[in-house]
Amino acid sequence: MxxxxxxxxxxxxxxxxxxxxxxxxxxxxxxxxxxxxxxxxxxxxxxxxxxxxxxxxxxxxxxxxxxxxxxxxxxxxxxxxxxxxxxxxxxxxxxxxxxxxxxxxxxxxxxxxxxxxxxxxxxxxxxxxxxxxxxxxxxxxxxxxxxxxxxxxxxxxxxxxxxxxxxxxxDPALLYWGTKSGSRQIFTECGIPLPAGSGLTWSVEELAIAATELWEQRPALRRMVIKLNEGFSGEGNAMLDLRPVQSDLTEATTQKERVSLMRGRFLHLGFQAKGETWENFSSRIPELGAIAEEFIEGQEKRSPSVQGRIAPTGEVEILSTHDQILGGPDGQIYLGCRFPAEESYRLRLQELGRRVGKNLAEKGAMERFGVDFLTVRRPGIESLEWDISAIEINLRKGGTTHPFMTLRLLTNGRYDLSSGLFYSQQGRSKYYIATDNLQKERYQGLLPNDLMDVIAHHQLHFDSGTETGTVFHLMGCLSEFGKLGVTSIGNSPQQAEEIYNKVVKVLDDETQHRANHPAWMSPPELPITWRGRE
Known part of the structure; x- marks a missing residue:
């Protein structure tokens, strides 16, 4: 006692x-x-x-x-x-x-x-x-x-x-394992491929030295990603473009000169978050820490993820895989996802995710975890083979949690590990497109009741008979920010996309009078490509 x-x-x-x-x-x-x-x-x-x-x-x-x-x-x-x-x-x-x-x-x-x-x-x-x-x-x-x-x-x-x-x-005592540096340590322990990167740094000078050492190891690097150790959704990432100083770095005779060149490039970082500045970003380094990491190049590149959970008993369950939809200046901001991930690598993601889950369970972790990857199809590699690199671990409910759990709870279906597909109780394989970022200025002023009218009039709601349709969320964001979340569920990837596109068209049509008024003109939209291989 x-x-x-x-x-x-x-x-x-x-x-x-x-x-x-x-x-x-x-x-x-x-x-x-x-x-x-x-x-x-x-x-x-x-x-x-x-x-x-x-x-x-x-x-x-x-x-x-x-x-x-x-x-x-x-x-x-x-x-x-x-x-x-x-x-x-x-x-x-x-x-x-x-x-x-x-x-x-x-x-x-x-x-x-x-x-x-x-x-x-x-x-x-x-x-x-x-x-x-x-x-x-x-x-x-x-x-x-x-x-x-x-x-x-x-x-x-x-x-x-x-x-x-x-x-x-x-347990918050285990939060380190969800940071950028903690994730890299677990990937190394699990023998999972990951990009070359630095250790954790706590000042601009340390970061410049670490980035320089990374370049010295890989002098062919054209770009690096500078990451705040506790950033999320890509908002704490910045792109470091080395191409303008590549020859200067090569010709520098001492590391001190190279560190000085690297530190100078920090002033030209490409930030993913709107309105971010070097002054603000660098002020966060002593508090949150930062790492430098190789930016993986590739013409055909995807950003899939795997989700799992750890039971109170320590049992690891793989829940889903997704292909993430990314945007921002360098494609590092999370915008949405497609379920499931591409067939050619989804089972491999499951296996790597299970390794991470078991490692986390041994450390005492519980409940949700997700692992983000980059997949690149290299020239000369067979058409269905991809190089896979682990990027980070998320120890929270992320943007892929609510759409999958919505599907699971609505249909009372099951996730099939042998195929990486989800089947409803009626035996239908299910697919969806989901986003938290269906946002247009013309949608501003729509109240939740207005949205309900639109949903009912155009039959956009989820139909429990066909188990298809759209489930909406973030409806409180709509009036002030013109922002809405949707999960469009279909019986094929094509049907899910058609349902999503119908939602966008209906909302655009319903707010057409605002788009035609100068005060409601929206800025150019970031193009999002939802299509992928299946």
Whole structure:
């Protein structure tokens, strides 16, 4: 028994709380089918200065609303907390998706709480600052309950401890393994190919030396990527173009001269995030750390990913593979995804993802993980063979989580490891295109109710009979930012694309009068190619 004079360390208390999950559920299947109270705290507990680069980020708390589909289990209760109250029509939209469950029955098992706080602080921090809200949440939960979140930090740990509710998420003591340098270490331990790169640096001078040493190892390098160690969605990446100083680097006689040239090139970094500057970027290095990494060149290049989860028991499950849709100046900003990844490499991704998952499980990790890769078809290699390099590990619910879980919960289907395909209960293979970034200035001013009218009039909704259609999210972003999330589900890649294109056309047509008015003219759009091989 712990002495009252020397209370148990918080980290140890948290680990013991998480152990309750292992005691309650021995397999992933029993965990998924359990009748528990689920507390959803969709806090984006990320660096707020980096997060502000994402338009409408405070509405991203809506991305976990797919969790409401868990109310199809008639014994499940769900508690959802947000910074600001959710629009009633958004809640109604998700509850209407539930197959075979009366709307009123599901609504009675959903409890909504809000902090009524629109500040930039993470939601978990806002909750911790409101002890009476914590008490109301505690009283609403039954004994068998657990908490889920977008990403796990000490804030989520502290909230779980105050509520005495197990957190089904990563222990924040393990967050290092989701950083750029931590990811590289795990790839090395697992024997997974990765780009050449530097160790972690904590100053501009250290970074210049590390980048110089990387060039000295690979003098043919034309470009490098400079990455903040804790950046996300490509927002913390910058492109270092060495071609203008390639001859100068070669002719320099000392490393000191080469470091000076490299440091000078930092002033010309190509930033992925809008409005980013060297002054701001470099000021983050002493706080977050940074690495230099080889930029993998290639004419035919893809950016696939694999997703998995680690059960409370340590069991590793591969959930899905995706081809990511990237944009930005150098194609490093996450815009959306296609499911599944290309047939010629998806099974290989599964195998590499399982290696990473087992390594993470041995380190004590739990719940979601994703691994991003680059695949390049090299000249002279057979047409279906690709070189694969691992780029980073994400230890949180990412942009591919909610579309796949939406598909899984809507269809009650299964992911087939032998093919890398997903099959509904009717035996149909399912495909989708998903994005958080369907954004046009002309969409601004559309209210959630307006969107519901458009969905109903043009029959854009998901049809449970055909198991095709579109599921919308981030609807709170629409009026202010003209931004919307969609998951367009089809029975073939072509059908999924057709459904997605229909959504875009309908929204464009419905807002045509605004596009024709000078005040609503949109800037040129970043072209996104959704097509791929299947």
């Amino acid at each position: 712990q002495s009252k004079s020397f209370p148990m360390d918080q980290a140890q208390q948290f680990r013991e709380l998480q152990m309750q999950l292992r005691d309650r559920w021995q397999t992933l299947e029993t965990f998924d089918l359990s009748s528990a109270d689920i507390l959803v705290v969709p806090s984006l507990s990320l660096d707020q200065r980096e997060l502000k680069k994402v338009e409408g980020f405070h509405h991203y708390e809506e991305r976990l609303l797919f969790s409401l589909i868990r109310l199809r289990n008639p014994q499940t209760r769900l508690v959802y907390v947000t910074s600001q109250p959710l629009h009633p029509s958004i809640i109604d939209y998700y509850l209407q998706l539930l197959p075979g469950i009366p709307f009123s029955h599901a609504r009675d098992r959903l409890l909504l709480f809000s902090t009524y706080d629109s500040s930039l602080k993470p939601l978990s921090q806002k909750i911790l600052e409101r002890p009476r809200l914590i008490e109301r949440i505690r009283q609403s939960l039954r004994q068998q309950s657990y908490m889920i979140c977008f990403n796990s930090t000490t804030l989520e740990r502290d909230l779980a401890l105050q509520l005495q509710v197990p957190l089904y998420a990563l």
